[in-house]
Amino acid sequence: MKNLVFELLTNKKIAKNTYECVLCGDISDIKCGQFVNIMIDGLYLRRPISVCDAEDGKLTLIYKVVGVGTEKMANMEAGTKLDLLTGLGNGYDTERSGDKPLLIGGGAGVPPMYKLCKELTSQGKKCSVILGFGSMDEVFYEDEFKSLGADVYVTTVDGSYGIKGFVTDAMNMEYTYFYTCGPEPMLKAVYNKSTTSGEFSFEERMGCGFGACMGCTCKTKYGNKRICKDGPVLVKEEIIW
Amino acid sequence: MVNTKVTLCGIEIDNPIIPASGTFGFGQEFAELYDINILGSFSFKGTTKDPRFGNPTPRIAETASGMLNCVGLQNPGVEHVIAHELPEMKKIFHKPVMANVSGFSVEDYAYTCELLDKEEQVGWLEVNISCPNVHGGGMSFGTDPKNAAEVTKAVKAVTKKPVIIKLTPNVTDIAAVAKAVESEGADGVSLINTLSGMRINLKTKKPILSITTGGLSGPCTFPVALRCVWQVYNAVKIPIVGMGGVTTAEDVIEMMLAGATAVEVGAANLVDPFASKKIIESLPEAMAKYGINNLSDIIGGAH
Ligand SMILES: Cc1cc2nc3c(=O)[nH]c(=O)nc-3n(C[C@H](O)[C@H](O)[C@H](O)COP(=O)(O)OP(=O)(O)OC[C@H]3O[C@@H](n4cnc5c(N)ncnc54)[C@H](O)[C@@H]3O)c2cc1C
Ligand SMILES: Cc1cc2nc3c(=O)[nH]c(=O)nc-3n(C[C@H](O)[C@H](O)[C@H](O)COP(=O)(O)O)c2cc1C
Ligand code: FES
Numbered sequence: 001m002k003n004l005v006f007e008l009l010t011n012k013k014i015a016k017n018t019y020e021c022v023l024c025g026d027i028s029d030i031k032c033g034q035f036v037n038i039m040i041d042g043l044y045l046r047r048p049i050s051v052c053d054a055e056d057g058k059l060t061l062i063y064k065v066v067g068v069g070t071e072k073m074a075n076m077e078a079g080t081k082l083d084l085l086t087g088l089g090n091g092y093d094t095e096r097s098g099d100k101p102l103l104i105g106g107g108a109g110v111p112p113m114y115k116l117c118k119e120l121t122s123q124g125k126k127c128s129v130i131l132g133f134g135s136m137d138e139v140f141y142e143d144e145f146k147s148l149g150a151d152v153y154v155t156t157v158d159g160s161y162g163i164k165g166f167v168t169d170a171m172n173m174e175y176t177y178f179y180t181c182g183p184e185p186m187l188k189a190v191y192n193k194s195t196t197s198g199e200f201s202f203e204e205r206m207g208c209g210f211g212a213c214m215g216c217t218c219k220t221k222y223g224n225k226r227i228c229k230d231g232p233v234l235v236k237e238e239i240i241w
Numbered sequence: 242m243v244n245t246k247v248t249l250c251g252i253e254i255d256n257p258i259i260p261a262s263g264t265f266g267f268g269q270e271f272a273e274l275y276d277i278n279i280l281g282s283f284s285f286k287g288t289t290k291d292p293r294f295g296n297p298t299p300r301i302a303e304t305a306s307g308m309l310n311c312v313g314l315q316n317p318g319v320e321h322v323i324a325h326e327l328p329e330m331k332k333i334f335h336k337p338v339m340a341n342v343s344g345f346s347v348e349d350y351a352y353t354c355e356l357l358d359k360e361e362q363v364g365w366l367e368v369n370i371s372c373p374n375v376h377g378g379g380m381s382f383g384t385d386p387k388n389a390a391e392v393t394k395a396v397k398a399v400t401k402k403p404v405i406i407k408l409t410p411n412v413t414d415i416a417a418v419a420k421a422v423e424s425e426g427a428d429g430v431s432l433i434n435t436l437s438g439m440r441i442n443l444k445t446k447k448p449i450l451s452i453t454t455g456g457l458s459g460p461c462t463f464p465v466a467l468r469c470v471w472q473v474y475n476a477v478k479i480p481i482v483g484m485g486g487v488t489t490a491e492d493v494i495e496m497m498l499a500g501a502t503a504v505e506v507g508a509a510n511l512v513d514p515f516a517s518k519k520i521i522e523s524l525p526e527a528m529a530k531y532g533i534n535n536l537s538d539i540i541g542g543a544h
Contacts, residue, residue: 001273003514039512044459045303046512085514205299205449207310208511212270213263214286214315215301217294224294224315229270 001087001210002029008080015140017065019074027054029087032115033233037209039083040069048209052111062111088209089232092116092199098176099125104167104190106132106182110141112201116179121148130170136161168193188241201232243528247537249480249503250403250428252337252364254281258521261484261507262287262341267326272333275518281503284339284367290349292318297451302440307459308508309438311450314343314372319353327360337364343372351395358400366402371409371434383409386421393425403428405482411437415469416476423477430473431482433466459508460486467499474500474541490520490527498543
């Protein structure tokens with residue numbers, strides 16, 4: 001973990017209620033599947049956001065406006081200095097992927113799949129990516145994943161774009177391993193449909209984000225785990241729903 | 242050079258800054274960031290006789306200038322703490338530590354304190370009779386002077402280490418509880434534990450926290466904490482460890498003027514992992530600014 005100041009370079013709307021911001025700062029500590037915890041002016045607790053990309057001294061985050069903190073973030077202007085805790089959480093294990101990994105992101109769970117896809121691809125693996133959204137106006141990053149060379153499938157619940165239905169309705173390809181992040185009902189559906197081992201990224205309300213307060217603990221088959229420190233990524237075999 | 246040393250129940254500490262129980266774990270997460278030996282001491286995570294998972298999540302909610310938690314005393318139990326956590330802690334912290342203990346019966350408290358009494362590095366036993374987040378335990382001892390006195394007596398009987406009883410603000414008369422524990426031989430009192438509170442999620446229209454209510458801490462509680470310290474200082478002669486919303490060196494000075502001998506820092510460590518370090522580093526300057534040479538001279542100075 002590092003406590004660092006980043007400078008906001010850009011902050012733009014990329015889909016309905018969804019923003020992409022690019023920050024400039026020391027990213028040496030950051031791995032894919034990890035998150036950062038952002039201090040926001042006027043709010044007491046930090047806000048945890050997944051690492052979407054980190055390269056060339058730039059950190060990309062994508063967030064959905066759901067409340068007071070993310071609303072404030074959407075109004076931040078270029079040049080704003082932000083106090084971040086970086087390098088939080090365990091991250092994904094890319095070594096377990098096999099040569100045909102499947103990446104499944106739902107809504108605000110799509111962002112961490114991007115850096116993961118980049119890394120797996122650079123290791124010579126062929127990624128399939130399923131991106132799940134509610135409706136067409138919420139879809140983002142389809143082209144970005146395609147540019148990485150992945151096979152991309154988009155699902156929308158209302159059928160306004162791509163495959164109609166849930167991410168599990170697109171899980172028909174062959175894959176060696178999977179990685180997923182999204183709302184808990186989606187994670188559970190993926191768990192039930194999946195035919196291989198895989199990794200799940202969980203969310204929990206956090207006090208600290210770095211393991212000190214026990215605010216985020218869940219039970220697993222491998223013992224109690226703090227989602228912020230021993231997670232957010234859990235392997236399929238250990239999950240207790 | 243100003244002097245930040247104070248003596249808490251017979252043990253001299255370099256400065257009065259003590260990270261509060263439940264916000265500092267066993268020090269590991271913070272030792273990765275800075276040398277925690279700069280602290281006066283720290284109070285480790287609330288420990289009980291048996292292992293406890295605590296409450297389901299969500300355990301955390303936010304509020305203006307503060308937070309609520311209902312962790313519910315998650316800990317691996319005193320035997321595990323002694324066998325695993327304390328030996329690890331010893332490698333990173335070389336000063337007397339404050340052992341925070343909770344329980345569900347008088348016997349529980351005595352059992353846990355008796356085991357921790359044998360641990361050399363434990364300087365003080367901080368007996369939490371004020372946790373608002375567990376049913377049938379914790380706070381039920383702290384809200385009744387008679388029960389509070391009974392726990393104190395039982396713990397005093399099994400240890401020679403100084404016993405500091407941690408009080409709840411969720412009572413009408415905190416001074417009465419302080420007097421009751423003093424009369425049974427408590428060596429000090431610490432206050433305040435968190436204030437009982439709740440939040441409702443407007444989207445689901447249900448309470449945010451899994452057990453509906455939780456303990457409020459952070460800067461929004463500071464004036465309440467200060468008032469409690471003030472009242473207890475008027476009521477007892479034993480030293481007071483003040484806490485509740487302390488975030489800056491100025492807050493430390495204010496707490497001490499109200500009557501605190503030392504000060505615990507809780508939630509501030511969670512939002513800024515360097516908070517305790519920053520307070521310690523800015524203390525000499527703040528003292529100089531207010532014309533204080535010896536920090537121990539100002540204890541209760543506002544009375
Ligand atoms: C490890 C992790 C990674 C995340 N990554 C992303 C991401 O990449 N993009 C994204 O859009 N969102 C992400 N989230 C969810 C994001 O943290 C919440 O949407 C955000 O904290 C909401 O803040 P708010 O002030 O707008 O909402 P409010 O409801 O006003 O927040 C009130 C409090 O509840 C907490 N809270 C509310 N919703 C959540 C939630 N779903 N998870 C955790 N805490 C919550 C807030 O942090 C705050 O303390 C992630 C959450 C976690 C735990
Ligand atoms: C997440 C969390 C966990 C806590 N756990 C304990 C505990 O195990 N034992 C205890 O005596 N107090 C516990 N407390 C209370 C604090 O030690 C302290 O009394 C309180 O938070 C007030 O200080 P603050 O406003 O600086 O946080 C906890 C507080 C928080 C925020
Ligand atoms: S949020 Fe504090 S331990 Fe996970």
